[in-house]
Amino acid sequence: MTQSAPSPSEGNPFAQQPAGGNPYAQQPADGNPYAQQPAEGNPFAQQPGAALPPPAPFAPPAAPARNNVALGLVVAVVTALVTAGIYGGIVGATEYEIGYAAVGVGFLIGFAAGKVGGANPLLPVVSALLSLGAVYLGQLIGIAMIGGDEIGVSAVTLFTEHFDVLTEGWSEAADAMTFLFLAIGAYAAFSGARKGARQ
Structure with a gap:
């Protein structure tokens, strides 16, 4: 006695059913079930020549120049x-020259120059000179x-009317x-500029 093989749909709930009446059934294209279907009717399909979407709003900002x-x-x-001005205020309020404050003055000048200006070899030298001027000016402000x-x-x-007296007092x-x-302060500015350029 022979038994005929059941048809694909008989007794097998997972068998591929014909697409008649089922809008979600995958239709093979020319007998190939993996062929890409046309994008007609799919609003989410990438259309040829379509522009790329805008960047995500949470993308990191561009690095500063x-x-x-x-x-x-x-x-x-x-x-x-x-x-x-800050250093002069410290000297004037405490009536002492504070070495750490001079280091801070120089380092801040150099670091800011290097951070913005980059690794140009001119910046550490100019920063050191500006630090000398800033510490000197701060001491004059403190004396005033x-x-x-x-x-x-x-x-x-x-400061404005008797600047010569201030400089004479500083010299003494x-x-x-x-x-x-x-x-x-000058050394701190020089090294601060180089450190700022590396970061």
Whole structure:
């Protein structure tokens, strides 16, 4: 007695059914069930010549421009003026020259110049020179604050109208520590510029 093989749909729930009446059934293209179907009717299919989608909103921002020597110099000058004022305020308030503050002045000037201006060899040298000027200016501001309190005149008046008296007072008060602080600030600016360029 022979038994005929059942048809694909008889008793097998997983057999591929004909697509008649089933909108989700995969239709083979020319007998190939893996052939890519046309995109007609599919709004999500990539159309030929379609533009790429815009970048994701959470993409990281572009890196800032580096190796801009002119901008690095401008940033160094601005940082030198700001830190000179802060250093002068510290000297005037404490009536002491603080070496760590001079190091901070120099490092900030150099680091800002290197971070913005890049690895140009001019920036560490200019940063060191600006640091010398900033520490010197800060010491003059401090002397003006101390002298102004002693004689009852504002520090601004001393600084603008009697600058020669301030520089003379600085020369008389300057000692080995004063020049050491100047040198330390310049070295910190030089090394800060090189470190800022590497980051």
